[in-house]
Amino acid sequence: MKSFSILLYLGFLAAISEGQVCNDDRGNLQMCSPPFVNAAFNRSVQATNTCGQAGPTEFCPISDWGRRLPCQVCDAQSPRTRHPPEMTTDAEFPRTWWQSDTMFDGIRYPVVVNLTLDLKKSYDIDYITLRFQTSVPESFAIFKRTTESSDWTPYHFFSASCRNTYGKPDRWYPTAADEAICSSKRGYTDLFPLTGVRVPFSTLDFRPGLSSFDNNPVLQEWVSATAIRISLTRMDTFGDEDFGGDTVLKSYYYAISDIVVGARCNCNGHASECYTPESQESDREVCRCQHYTAGVDCEKCLPMYNDKPWARATSSSAYECQRCECNNKADSCSFDQDLYQSTGRGGRCVDCRDNTDGPHCERCKDNHYQRSSDGRCTSCDCDPVGMFVSDGCII
Ligand SMILES: *[C@@H]1O[C@H](CO)[C@@H](O)[C@H](O)[C@H]1NC(C)=O
Ligand SMILES: *[C@@H]1O[C@H](CO)[C@@H](O)[C@H](O)[C@H]1NC(C)=O
Numbered sequence: 001m002k003s004f005s006i007l008l009y010l011g012f013l014a015a016i017s018e019g020q021v022c023n024d025d026r027g028n029l030q031m032c033s034p035p036f037v038n039a040a041f042n043r044s045v046q047a048t049n050t051c052g053q054a055g056p057t058e059f060c061p062i063s064d065w066g067r068r069l070p071c072q073v074c075d076a077q078s079p080r081t082r083h084p085p086e087m088t089t090d091a092e093f094p095r096t097w098w099q100s101d102t103m104f105d106g107i108r109y110p111v112v113v114n115l116t117l118d119l120k121k122s123y124d125i126d127y128i129t130l131r132f133q134t135s136v137p138e139s140f141a142i143f144k145r146t147t148e149s150s151d152w153t154p155y156h157f158f159s160a161s162c163r164n165t166y167g168k169p170d171r172w173y174p175t176a177a178d179e180a181i182c183s184s185k186r187g188y189t190d191l192f193p194l195t196g197v198r199v200p201f202s203t204l205d206f207r208p209g210l211s212s213f214d215n216n217p218v219l220q221e222w223v224s225a226t227a228i229r230i231s232l233t234r235m236d237t238f239g240d241e242d243f244g245g246d247t248v249l250k251s252y253y254y255a256i257s258d259i260v261v262g263a264r265c266n267c268n269g270h271a272s273e274c275y276t277p278e279s280q281e282s283d284r285e286v287c288r289c290q291h292y293t294a295g296v297d298c299e300k301c302l303p304m305y306n307d308k309p310w311a312r313a314t315s316s317s318a319y320e321c322q323r324c325e326c327n328n329k330a331d332s333c334s335f336d337q338d339l340y341q342s343t344g345r346g347g348r349c350v351d352c353r354d355n356t357d358g359p360h361c362e363r364c365k366d367n368h369y370q371r372s373s374d375g376r377c378t379s380c381d382c383d384p385v386g387m388f389v390s391d392g393c394i395i
Contacts (some may be wrong), residue, residue: 032269037265046118086098087259121226237252308346
């Protein structure tokens with residue numbers, strides 16, 4: 001299925017373990033997480049440009065060793081010669097790839113081509129690996145979205161001209177937990193072979209604060225993403241395009257054979273599985289929440305379990321949510337910080353039934369009294385027996 005066995009760039013998040021169960025053998029609750037997967041596998045990808053969409057176009061590949069090969073055709077209508085973006089996330093064999101139009105067709109800096117991959121849910125990203133079918137572009141960037149409605153934030157810039165293209169210095173290490181750095185191309189590729197090179201980006205390598213990941217909200221947010229965007233900015237043409245003819249221009253284009261996203265479905269330590277609910281209209285995924293948590297990412301407590309503040313599970317505590325005491329008179333409670341500080345129980349029951357009131361539905365509402373015959377809270381106005389001070393009503 002979605003799991004895959006050959007992991008080339010196992011990083012910090014992958015190393016913690018396989019998926020973990022939320023209750024151990026002895027029934028103790030513990031931090032848990034879904035298995036480590038390739039979150040890109042079999043996902044749809046949107047590209048702002050794909051070759052052959054306005055009719056067949058010609059491209060002239062360059063071999064691994066820099067030789068120009070015979071020209072070929074890309075035709076989005078033809079099953080044999082099309083290169084749609086989904087070919088970056090399909091099965092590896094036989095190798096298929098996405099491809100853009102060529103420089104001849106107008107794909108040239110500052111025209112940028114974006115590939116966007118929606119993960120359908122937030123994932124904790126460990127690494128992203130791109131495998132280029134052409135030579136590695138001169139400048140490209142990876143962006144991510146933390147929530148479905150947030151802006152795109154930069155993850156990493158790869159460029160042989162960091163300052164010129166992205167206005168950033170060329171760096172090896174980030175100095176802040178959530179800093180997207182630009183690293184020069186020469187650091188991660190050799191000149192040959194030109195094609196089929198894998199470029200990895202590890203989200204946590206050398207990040208300040210990594211040793212306290214469990215207690216570091218900035219890093220936790222940094223690895224979390226609901227969508228990934230690859231922004232292809234400049235091709236590596238070695239200056240060729242200024243001198244060559246049509247064939248030279250047709251030999252420059254973007255092509256990616258694989259996008260791999262090594263990640264875990266993000267459930268804040270409260271689930272060991274994610275799934276797509278059958279009933280819902282959309283195809284978005286959700287966590288199967290444990291520890292009395294709820295929500296797409298187990299980011300809150302179940303309605304009746306707000307006696308303590310919600311917290312992400314850590315390796316030292318599961319931080320399971322705690323049930324409120326509502327004397328069977330309510331179905332939900334909300335967390336109240338003042339109540340928590342004064343009594344140690346923060347759950348304030350909501351909509352107490354049967355004319356009850358109080359944080360735990362433990363007393364009768366104002367202008368109500370507890371009828372001695374059946375113990376029910378009864379309105380003073382409509383029962384003459386209630387007109388006694390001793391029964392809690394004021395005459
Ligand atoms: C890929 O996704 C499609 C639905 O989009 C599904 O029918 C198919 O089974 C999936 N393939 C694998 C190998 O998971
Ligand atoms: C490509 O993505 C970048 C970063 O999100 C964005 O600023 C730019 O407008 C996008 N370009 C296109 C053509 O979609």
